[in-house]
Amino acid sequence: MEIDPFIFRLSIFILSIFIGYYVVWSVTPSLHTPLMSVTNAISSVIIVGAIIAALAGSSGSIFNISSIFGFIAIILAAINIFGGFLVTQRMLQMYKKKKDKKK
C-alpha cells in the first residue's frame, strides 16, 4: 500500500522539532536575543507562499483579490526577513568588536 505523502511531511515535521529541541538547548544563554531575532527572520520563509499567491494572478489581472493578499504578505515577510537578519547581524557584530579589542 502506498504511504500518504502527508505522513512523510509529518515525519519531517516531528524530526525537525527534535532537531530544534537539541540545537536550541545548545545555544548559549547570552545569545538568546539574537536567537529570537534570527528565528523571526527564518520563519518569514513563509514568503514562498506569498510569492506563489502573488504570481497566481493571470497576465490580464495581476491584482485579483487572492493575489493582493499575496502581495501584502510579501511586504510583511520582507520587512521581517531583512529586518530580522540585519538586526541579528548588528547584534552579533557587537559580540565581535570587544573580542577583537581584548585578544
Add this chain to the structure above:
Amino acid sequence: MISANLSAVFYLISGILFILALRGLSSPDTSRQGNYFGIAGMIIAVVVTFLSIGNFSSSLVYVIVFLLIGGAVGAFIAFRIPMTAMPELVAGFHSLVGLAAVFVAISAFLNPAAFNLGIVGKIKLASLIEMSIGAAVGAITFSGSIIAFLKLRGIMSGSPITFSGQHMLNLFLGLGIFVLIFYLCKTQSANIFWTVILISFLVGVLLIIPIGGADMPVVISMLNSYSGWAAAGIGFTLENTALIITGALVGSSGAILSYIMCKAMNRSFVSVILGGFGADNSSEDKKGSKDQKPVKSGNAEDAAFLMKNASSVIIVPGYGMAVAQAQHALREMVDKLKKNDIKVTYAIHPVAGRMPGHMNVLLAEANVPYDEVFELEDINNDFANSDVAFVIGANDVTNPVAKTDPKSPIFGMPVLDVEKCKSVLFVKRSLSPGYAGIDNELFYKDNTLMLFADAKKMTEDIVKNLD
C-alpha cells in the same frame, strides 16, 4: 521552470541551512557564520520559488518591487532600533509573521488552484484543515504580538487586565474555533473561514491582556513559538519542506525559551498564561512598618572608596540600568577598576532584561567583553568570595526573601546570592519595590550600602571619584 522534485531538494537544503543558522548561535565565535547560513537559506528558498513557478510575466516585477519595499522598511528599522527596544521590535516582527501567515492562508483559500489544492468550494480536506489551523494560529500570533508590543512600548499599561469569566470565555472561543473548522470542512463555506480568523484575532488579544509586565519575557518567547507553529501550518498547506522544517525549529525554540524564562521566575507556564501576576500589590500594608527599618545610605565617594579597596567586584545589572542608559558609564567605571588590578565580573539573571538574553546584548553594546559576563548558575558561588557586589537597576532578582520566606510570591525563584558578598552597593532611586511588588530585604542588611540616585548619574560620579 524546474521540476517539483528538484525544488523540493532545494527547499530541504534551505531548511538545513536554517538549522545551521541556529547551531551557529552555540558560541559567539560561530554565530556570525550561522547568520550567513540563514541568509543563504532564505535566498535559496526565494529563488527556487521563482524558478519553480516559472511565471515571468509582469506580476514578477510587482513581486520584486514589493519585496524591495518591505526589505527597505525592514533594513531601516534594523539599523535604527536602539538595543533597549529589542523586545518591542521582536514582538512587532512576530506580529508580521502571524499576519503574513493569515494572508497566505486567505490567499490559498480564495485561489486554491494556484497552490494545487483543488478548486474553490472543493479544497482538499487535509489542506483545508492545515490552512485553517495555520490561519488561526497566525491570527492569534498577530493580535497577541500587537498587544505585547503595545505593553512593552508603554502605549498600553503593563498591568494585567482581568475580568470575571475570562478563562471560561477563552476556553469557549478556543473550542469554538475547532467546532467551526469542523463545519468548514463539511461546508467549505467562506463565511465560516472568515469567522475562524476573526475569533482567532480576538483570542490573541484576550490571551495577552491579562499577562502583567513582569511576565513579558515569557510572553515574547511564547509568541515566538506560536509564529513558528503558524509557519509550519502553512508549510503543510503548501507542502513545502523548508517551511515545515523552519516552523518546527522556531516553534520548539520559542517553547524552550518560554520554559527557561518560567523556570527563572519559578512560575509555571499555566500560571503565566492565566495571568494576573503583579495585578494587586496587596502586600502593601506590610510595607508601612518595614519602611521604619534602618537603611545605610552612602554617596559616590563611599562607593568609590569601597571598590578601590576591593580585590574583586561583581556587577549585577538589571533592566533599570538600561532604562537609565547607564551601561556606558558602567563600562567606564569597570575599566578604571581593572586598571587598579581589581577583578570585575558581571552576573546576569535570566530575567534581567525584558526578553531572554536582553541584558547580554545591552552589555555587548557597551563593549563589555562577553567572557566577563556570567549566567546565574555559573557565578552564584563566587559572591561569597567577593568583596563588593554592585547592584545597578536590578531588584527582585537579588531578593533573599526568595530563599527564606515561603509566603513570599517570589519564593523558590532562583536569585543571585548578592548578600553573601562582604559588602553590597545598591544603586536605586528609592526604596520602592520592584516588579513583583515586594520589599527587598537586601536593603536593610548590615553590609548593604544604598546609593540613592539615578543609575547613570551615580555611576558617572563614582567614575569621577575613582581618579
